[in-house]
Amino acid sequence: MTPDVRPLVAGNWKMNGTRASLDQIKAIAEGVQGPLSEKVESLICPPATLLYVATALCTDSPLQIGAQDCHQNASGAHTGDLAAEMIADCFGTHVIVGHSERRTDHAETDHLVRAKAEAAYAADLTAVICIGETADERKSGQTLDILKRQLAGSVPDGATAERTVIAYEPVWAIGTGLTPTVADVAEAHAFLRAELVKRFGDAGKKMRILYGGSVKPSNARELMAVENVDGALIGGASLKAQDFLAIYRVYEELTA
Numbered sequence: 001m002t003p004d005v006r007p008l009v010a011g012n013w014k015m016n017g018t019r020a021s022l023d024q025i026k027a028i029a030e031g032v033q034g035p036l037s038e039k040v041e042s043l044i045c046p047p048a049t050l051l052y053v054a055t056a057l058c059t060d061s062p063l064q065i066g067a068q069d070c071h072q073n074a075s076g077a078h079t080g081d082l083a084a085e086m087i088a089d090c091f092g093t094h095v096i097v098g099h100s101e102r103r104t105d106h107a108e109t110d111h112l113v114r115a116k117a118e119a120a121y122a123a124d125l126t127a128v129i130c131i132g133e134t135a136d137e138r139k140s141g142q143t144l145d146i147l148k149r150q151l152a153g154s155v156p157d158g159a160t161a162e163r164t165v166i167a168y169e170p171v172w173a174i175g176t177g178l179t180p181t182v183a184d185v186a187e188a189h190a191f192l193r194a195e196l197v198k199r200f201g202d203a204g205k206k207m208r209i210l211y212g213g214s215v216k217p218s219n220a221r222e223l224m225a226v227e228n229v230d231g232a233l234i235g236g237a238s239l240k241a242q243d244f245l246a247i248y249r250v251y252e253e254l255t256a
């Protein structure tokens with residue numbers, strides 16, 4: 001955790017979820033109500049098909065709803081894409097950009113991710129900018145170099161702490177059940193914090209740095225307690241309200 005920074009517990013549903021899954025969003029929206037929500041933010045990013053209905057379920061809840069990607073342009077002939085403004089129009093508050101699955105499946109580059117984050121800012125959305133090394137990059141000792149390059153390339157100049165969240169997701173930890181050691185997470189997050197402060201000064205001190213990759217109720221407490229870990233980006237475990245809420249509630253103890 002970082003002093004004076006409000007953690008964010010975020011779920012990325014990826015290409016999972018139909019209307020039947022809205023029950024889970026409803027349960028999460030109810031489950032995050034209460035005093036903990038003043039200390040900890042919560043967010044679910046369902047597939048785009050559920051975005052509008054999901055936000056309607058959260059009108060009386062602190063649960064925020066976001067999207068998983070946006071196009072870098074404000075509008076136009078881009079079949080199948082979503083503009084940031086469309087997400088905001090559905091009352092979405094956040095958009096994930098540069099997830100490793102987008103970088104791999106759609107060959108997204110740091111340059112493109114930065115443009116998408118700029119599009120998010122222009123629509124008054126918070127950009128959740130993902131970075132992380134592959135297994136080979138870690139094995140060959142390149143982790144910090146990769147993080148440095150991705151952070152420098154993907155985060156726009158003028159990024160603010162209010163509108164920017166960094167998500168560190170080691171690619172090899174995503175959906176595998178593997179997680180880095182607490183010491184490795186601490187090293188990566190301390191490095192990212194130092195880079196953010198070097199570039200953005202005070203704003204860099206307050207930008208949230210989430211950890212993502214096989215976060216579960218059973219490991220959330222130790223991961224979220226690490227210095228400079230300001231929340232989680234959760235994939236698989238966010239699909240079940242019970243698991244998402246169990247992770248969210250580790251902050252009952254951590255913020256006590």
Ligand SMILES: O=C[C@H](O)COP(=O)(O)O
Pocket residue numbers: 012099169173174175176177212213214215233234235236237
């Ligand atoms: O965006 C979320 C991450 O890719 C983590 O996914 P996971 O929790 O299923 O490993």
